[in-house]
Amino acid sequence: MSVSASSLSQGGEPPCRSRRNKVATVAGPSDWFTGAVFIDAVAAPSGDARLSASSVHFTPGARTAWHTHPNGQTIFVTEGVGLAQRRGGPIEVIRPGDRVFFEPGEHHWHGAAAKRFMTHLAMLEVDEKGNPATWGDHVSEAEYAAAPSVEDA
Numbered sequence: 329m330s331v332s333a334s335s336l337s338q339g340g341e342p343p344c345r346s347r348r349n350k351v352a353t354v355a356g357p358s359d360w361f362t363g364a365v366f367i368d369a370v371a372a373p374s375g376d377a378r379l380s381a382s383s384v385h386f387t388p389g390a391r392t393a394w395h396t397h398p399n400g401q402t403i404f405v406t407e408g409v410g411l412a413q414r415r416g417g418p419i420e421v422i423r424p425g426d427r428v429f430f431e432p433g434e435h436h437w438h439g440a441a442a443k444r445f446m447t448h449l450a451m452l453e454v455d456e457k458g459n460p461a462t463w464g465d466h467v468s469e470a471e472y473a474a475a476p477s478v479e480d481a
């Protein structure tokens with residue numbers, strides 16, 4: 329950021345004070361999510377910068393639909409207990425501090441455990457058209473019910 333001489337002279341503000349986030353929390357669209365999900369933008373692509381990062385809050389039982397990311401995605405769990413699955417693999421229980429990388433084009437979903445909130449940071453690079461994901465079918469109740477007990481995992 330640039331700092332003008334006049335701003336430095338006004339009340340002794342430090343040159344790099346923090347910036348309040350004025351971007352509203354948005355609800356995850358029902359085309360892409362099952363259940364109530366709330367998304368806070370952390371970083372958005374701009375110009376040549378392709379980083380997209382979000383803090384995604386899943387209420388109990390909420391999850392993404394099946395989807396892929398053109399350049400892959402890393403999620404980092406910050407709160408609660410969640411679930412993640414790659415196509416053809418088992419549903420895995422994920423907890424704070426866990427980090428999961430989904431390969432480019434790999435079909436997967438992620439979300440909260442049935443009776444727990446879960447928040448993760450989601451980080452990816454959009455493609456050259458700005459596309460972060462390609463969305464497919466919702467995770468059915470039968471698919472979701474195959475999750476292991478989070479008390480045991």
Ligand code: MN
Pocket residue numbers: 395397401430436437438
């Ligand atoms: Mn994903």
